[in-house]
Amino acid sequence: MNVKMEKLEKNVVKLEITVGADKFAEAVKKSYAKNAKKFNVPGFRKGKAPMNIIKKYYGDSALYEDAINYICDTTYPKALVENNINPVDYPAIDIVQIEEGKEFIYTATVATVPEVELGAYKGIEAKKELAEVTAEDVEERLKAMQAQNTRVEVKEGAIENGDIAVIDFKGFVDGVAFEGGEATNYELEIGSGSFIDTFEDQLVGLKAGESKDVNVTFPEQYGKEELNGKPAKFEVTVNAVKAKELPEITDEFASEVSEFETLEELRNSIKEELTKANEAKSQNDYEIAVMETVVANANVEIPDAMVNRELDSMIQDLENRLRYQGLDLASYFKFTNTTEADFRNQMREIAAKNVKNELVIDAIAKVEGVEASEEEIKERATELASKYGEADKVEETVNRLLQVQRGYLATQIVNEKIKNLIMENAKSI
Template sequence: MKTTLEKIENNIVKVTVTVEAEQLTTAVNEAYKKNVKQFNIPGFRKGKAPLMIIKKMYGEDIFNGEAGEIVVNKTLHNAVIENNLKVVEITNVNIEQCETGKEFIYTAEIVTLPEVTLGEYKGVEVEKAVVEVTDEEVEADINAMREQNARIEVKEGEIADGDIAVIDFEGFVDGVAFEGGKGEDYSLTIGSHTFIDTFEEQLIGLKAGDSKDVVVTFPEQYGKEELNGKEATFKVVVKEVKVKELPEIDDEFVKEVSEFNTVAELKEDTKKKMLEYKEHTAKHEFEEKVLSAVTENATIDIPEVMINKEIEAMIRDLEQRLKYQGLDMEGYLKYTNSTMDKVKDYMKESAEKRVRTDLVIGEIAKVEEIKVTDEELKEKATELAKQWGAGEVEKNAEMLMNMQKEYLTVDIINKKVIELLVSNAKAV
């Protein structure tokens, strides 16, 4: 077997493969054995006609088409390895010569992984957030606990800001009721801005039993063509007025809602947990900024097919998440008033960034000779197996080692590269 390469454009090469005539002869025999049972020739039992007889009746090249596919399938992989090609996609396989007794010749266009030219990746300067927790943040968090434990009491008198109005309502545009504009016994917190425009403010001053026509205007980009920018009248009936009774923040309250005995203890624990969360978030954000800076410093001509493949992977992931929620893609597109083309366009920038990042990480791992040991693979597999929370950890870890070794390897390498980049980055 001989191969020659011709560069068509960036990341696309045309490989010409020339195979000895004997391989085509062998492949013709394979195709014959596979298909002989389909031939019913006078003088022979069905499926027993010799190859030469079938060729004589149906033509010398009767099996050449399928034989050519057999030869391509057996030799193209070797041609790729022989020329050290890193394949993204193989397209346009064309058979140039397929005649008995002659060399078998075919061509294929191969999209290859792009060359990555790294820029500065050690010592990049990246802004790092200063982590702190203020007393105001702690108070806000504890006040949220207070809100969660509030008692709702019926109120006599007029609706005020912050009250809960229990209402029936129906909306009309140009005197016609519209879909989704009706509700009964709806609890609306005044000042929450749950409803559009000044709807909530117009209820202030009303009492239980009062009725009012509330006039509002839908936003221009509301999301429904028939309502965008339209003036609407809602006929509202106030059924009941309620008010939140917030508990006092004292030691008794703390004992009821937490594991602590005093307000001071609760505040200290709240501050500690908020600080841990902020530090974790800041660490992740710093890693993302470092990786983004390093990626932007690299030069890569990414083939469009790689971006499209990543988009398809993102769509499959979206479909899986929708499935868990009891939805499908058709329903999602209808609900979001979108199309598959719009979804793909929206995903394109993220897909390109993902591909670029993966290529840069891979190149850094190559340059820095970052490897993964069997011990590290086993440790990662065990960690994931423990997260499953069911079955035998050791058995599940072994299964991961056997079935997901490539995924585990990539995950560990990515982590090592990011650690390398972060440890060498300059926080400013």
């Protein structure tokens, strides 16, 4: 095999691969062995016609397709290794010469992983701002805890905004009851905006045991063609009225909702928790700013094939998340009134950013000689197996991870090392 390489563009190469006539003849024989049964030749049982007869009857090219595949499948990967080419997509194959008794020549044009021109990645400066926890922040958290512990009790008197009305209702459009427009003992929070139009407002003032016809109009884009923009009447009966009672924020409240005996202790704990959260956010924002600067300092032309591959991965991730929720992509796109093409267009910029991040980190790793050792990979696999696997199958899970996700684990470790290296040399301002 002889290979000539030509750089067409910065990230595209063209390989001209020449294979000896004997190797091509062998490939044709393999094609004949595979396809002989497909040919019907008069005077021979199906599959028993000699190769020279099949060629005479159907032409030499009848056996070329699989022969070409055999040749390309064995020679193309070797050509990549010999020329130190890292492709990012499938090659475009063109046949230059194909004739038995002569050398087989073809070209393979393919996009390659681009070269990265690194900028500064050590001594990066970025702002590190820590938000102070105020008394208002603490009180806001206390009020949230108060709302979570709201008590709901039946009350006497009329419905007011903020109350919960326990109602029976039945809806009619053009005098006919419609599907999904009926319920009993439905608890509706007045003022929540859960129901259409002024439905909730029209219940204000009613008492338990009272009934009323509520007249509303469905929105034009309600989602059901038979209801869009239609006026409707709901026959409503109030069964009960409930009021929300917020507990008073006192020492007793603190002891009921936390491990602390006094309100002061609870406030101090909340302030400490919020301070830690702010510090974590500040550090995370700082690290993001540093890494974004490192990536922005680098220059690289990203092939469309790499962006498309990242988009494929993002769609696969979305599909996996939906599957856990009992949904699929078709349902998701229908619900969001979008298509896969819309998703790709919306996420293309993010995908390109992800690819650049990966390329820059890989380039820094090469410059710094950072790798993941076998020991580190096994240690990471063991950590994951112990954390997520069954206790009695840790070793089995480790072996499976090492077989299936070794590359992913290695990449994860290298990425962490590079991030640590960058952050150790960064400066906060």
